[in-house]
Amino acid sequence: MPVRSDEGMFLLNDPPKKLLHEKYQFDLTDAWLERAMKANVRFNSGGSGGFVSADGLIVTNHHIAADALQKLSKPGLDLYHDGFFAKSRADELKCPDLELNVLQSIEDVTDRVNKAVDGQLDPARAFLARRAVMGDIEKESLAKTGFRSDMVTLYQGGAYHLYRYKKYTDVRLVFAPEYNVAGFGGDVDNFEYPRHGLDVAFFRAYENDRPAKPAHFFKWAEVGPAENDLVFVTGHPGTTNRLETLAKLKHRRDFTLPYTLYRLRTLEAALTQYGNGGPEEFRQAATDLHRVANARKAFGGQLQGLLDPKIVAEKDRQERELQGSTPQVVFPLSPRQFHPWRTIEEVQVKYRAFEREHALLETGHGFFSELFTVARHCVRMADELPKKSADRLREYRDSNLESLKFQLYSPAPLYPDLERAKLQTSLTFLAENLGGEHPLTVLVLAGKNSAARAEELIAGTKLFAVEERKKLVDGGKAAVDASTDAMIVLAKAVDAEARKLRKRFEEEVEEPERQAYAEIAKVRFQSLGKSVPPDATFTLRLAFGTVKGYEVGGEKLPFHTTFGGAFKRAEAMKNREPFDLPTRWLDGKAKLDLDTPFNFVSTADTIGGNSGSPVLNRAGELVGINFDRNRHGLVRNFVYTDVQARHVAVHGRAVVEALRKLYGAEALVTELIGKE
């Protein structure tokens, strides 16, 4: 029998115990798993992390901390670029709107969901019934346990699990290095290897104004991984598409990805220009720009993957094999005698007709402004909150309301000039996509061009002020109806159309796809069991792999880089941006052990969302912090290979060496490794 590859982002309630035993002679214990679950942290802003001390200290990536760093900054204080170090606990900075989730339990509720929907022929009714039962399950769980309770759809509709989280909303910044060493190499080295980045940051969770005492934390390993060591990555991979049908992938290749790249490059060009406007503009736009550039590279890699005939042929082969695996079963299985693969193909044809409108108006790509997001929430809460929780739009259900308000009332600063530039860009993008005379363009632009319209909207809104937002939410429907705030007026004006598009999406795309994928999942389970884990869903998963280098064009790349390598690269690039190491590093070079391992790679299966994931050894100790994949790993959305594809992690020893020698952070080091 061939040894199975290291593919797999496994569910914590269906861990690959047998596989690990057979392939690596490793026995995954329940205790090991419980720590992996409860010491793990999900950043709601989009990433992973882990507790690393009994006092609630949390490690993640600098680029996951970026959102908080930006929100804690202001003109003249640039924590994102300049870094931060709290000399004492009293100096730790409370983040304005950072919510962390720690998974407590998982419950399989597939049967209850399917039973509630069963017999609903009409997709519209089926969608509502499904939404209602999912809402009920969440609400009951919240009432019973007090935990944030989220329904998770697995296998694109093949299973439904309930995830319960402990929430932390008092999270404080402890340490972040300078951007120039955290993101060394910038966009050039992003998704590349060899790599040299100190992409880490530390936060501390608080409860009742005191450091939280997590039930579990990861011990910081004294030595790092050696080549060929087994390692684990536990974190929250965002999205993969490996179980999607070929028709869906082709739709992505030919419609969704080109649109997405068009949008991202538009935003990137606009943010670059804004940032070039001056030092303060540069500061304001930096995190948005890095997010967009990162996404552009990731989605560009996805497109390359789907343009590769070899990958398409392999997906085609897999699909035929699955279809053929139980030929006598496929159609009888389906209660309504439908061919699920064909259904999904037909859905894409329908989707094409309104995908861009839906994305622009309902997803909000036409309104790239925090203020519009705020306005929409105010408008929709007025309509939704009076309804029964289970009947509301998903984001307004009781179980989510606290988290939503935490974001909505965030005191994080917004910058009128930046908001205006972003809004103008996205309004232009809307007009480009729909045409100047499309009713939605006419509705949104309201008799102006996009530049004048953005100007008018930003000048005419008071939603910069949190108290204005509260007034509207507290005032409910009457307050929203009476409001003449320009952004509220816009959100009201487009709401009927946006809801119509959402409903169309739910009924013509989401629900039919779910039902079809549920059927496909049955076929899959019957032929392969649950050995293939579901696609990533920004929920906790366990991956494993081997630490090892790889070859590119005949050149063997080592499994880790060193501090010395970073200085060499900076020199080769004449210290030109984005290779200009911080002064602290240039001046402190002599203090460092240049042989210190900096970044390392393994074959473990990761994807965006895994950023900040603890990398663990067999003992469950932290040996690194995952922060990226190499470019060969960009096709992981669709296929896993371990020939060249690797995830990239910051080595645990690099963190300790830098904290000690360059940042004078002895107390932090002591907290991590328990000694000076």
Next chain:
Amino acid sequence: MPVRSDEGMFLLNDPPKKLLHEKYQFDLTDAWLERAMKANVRFNSGGSGGFVSADGLIVTNHHIAADALQKLSKPGLDLYHDGFFAKSRADELKCPDLELNVLQSIEDVTDRVNKAVDGQLDPARAFLARRAVMGDIEKESLAKTGFRSDMVTLYQGGAYHLYRYKKYTDVRLVFAPEYNVAGFGGDVDNFEYPRHGLDVAFFRAYENDRPAKPAHFFKWAEVGPAENDLVFVTGHPGTTNRLETLAKLKHRRDFTLPYTLYRLRTLEAALTQYGNGGPEEFRQAATDLHRVANARKAFGGQLQGLLDPKIVAEKDRQERELQGSTPQVVFPLSPRQFHPWRTIEEVQVKYRAFEREHALLETGHGFFSELFTVARHCVRMADELPKKSADRLREYRDSNLESLKFQLYSPAPLYPDLERAKLQTSLTFLAENLGGEHPLTVLVLAGKNSAARAEELIAGTKLFAVEERKKLVDGGKAAVDASTDAMIVLAKAVDAEARKLRKRFEEEVEEPERQAYAEIAKVRFQSLGKSVPPDATFTLRLAFGTVKGYEVGGEKLPFHTTFGGAFKRAEAMKNREPFDLPTRWLDGKAKLDLDTPFNFVSTADTIGGNSGSPVLNRAGELVGINFDRNRHGLVRNFVYTDVQARHVAVHGRAVVEALRKLYGAEALVTELIGKE
């Protein structure tokens, strides 16, 4: 009677004598006009300039010289960024492929063209007949006069003029300042004012290895313009769309411009990334990047213009007025009883169906690589040259062949890594636009994704070497057929499809539009005479205007800036790129008269292509060099206003002051102003 605005890019053979006399009491003499024509220079790489000495010295913009500066550079020698100054004539650097054209005469051949096409009902036959007669006219003129002879289509088909040019192909670089002062403010200040750029460069034309002795040159004025002075701009505006019908403009707004912006942002993102790869990559990509960023801003401004309901309403009003001006005439006028406005509207509907395919495959947007351009010429010359000149594709006619070969055999360096990056980007863009299974995508990618395909094409071509190109052209059809060069094979593979798209464009778009516009032109001439000059066609035009500042948001902007203002702006931007003045300027500040006027603005009517145009005073002396419009002028493609829209010019005195005090270029100053 209201005073007419300063709108107008006038034909040199139909100059606004009466208007200038009435409005400015200026008598435009034939001598003045002859100098304006024969001292003017067209840069075939896309710009304008003028002779400024009896020894063939030519002034233009640094950004028009950019192409030559880049081609004269190599790893370790960066004339584009670092500048150049020839201490003696022997040090002047011969440009590898720069051709300059100087207009000698214009002949109206409208009747001959129309007569040849008259009675051709079928657009395909009409197109061929028109192409043939235009080819004959050019060929006859070339044979008779020896001058480069180009047919120019005016009023979108309302008139045909023959332009005869004296050519210069031995052009040498004399002086260029550093990019950082020529393009001070970069993309941020581009299309903005107040402005501070020394956007000038000097070349010298040679004949028989000796400095050319032009029949006319512009005297460098001793003093610059005062506020409210009348000035003239003579140069080669590229394209305007003021006489296009509303249906055509809406097509631009909803189809052509969104596509164009999508393409430009894609190229911009890719070139930015390539340039960030290291100092040498930065050098290689710089001129491409600046060209693309400039175009992105210009087309973005056009889109804003067409999204402005006020502008659309004004175009609508003008169109109705014109249609109503001679209601009894419009339809009888047309020999075939067609409604020309409706025809143009119908043409756009047809055009939509294949516009992107045509742009990608025939215009070449899918193959953004010099090497593909070379390959296509080799392939097409093998097919076209054996035909009669008048029957060839336009670019291969005898009258153009010398210029084409001059470009094709250019020894200018090409960089494999840059070519690969550009090609990959454009192949991806092609796949994004057409979809992964479109026959053209399949044909072009040939079983690979775009990254692997670009790699294969660049590795498999020898067209970097000029001798390979010559071998193929000299070997004709047999050599091309036998070639296994990867790029030649690609050019051959797509040629049938590309020609099919071209033919479709000619027959379904170009010819019907020409015929319809010819009818509209008749209506226009009948109601307005020829007082409205034709849209810009990258041929010599005369514009005039008043030097004056303007107001923005209540702030009065002065009609000129100063050297002192440049230093202030650099300081305010912390000397951060693109506001980092060259060391020579920072160190030499004390030597400069900081009150020296740097850039100035006037209301004269300009557009892209006018870059480098001499700005003249009443005496016909050069007082400045046009280099840009402000952002209010970005809608000039469609409408002219003089409320805020201005062109921006380098002040003549700034050039002299900088040459003298910072560059030690006394000899050059003497040549310009005739004294020390």
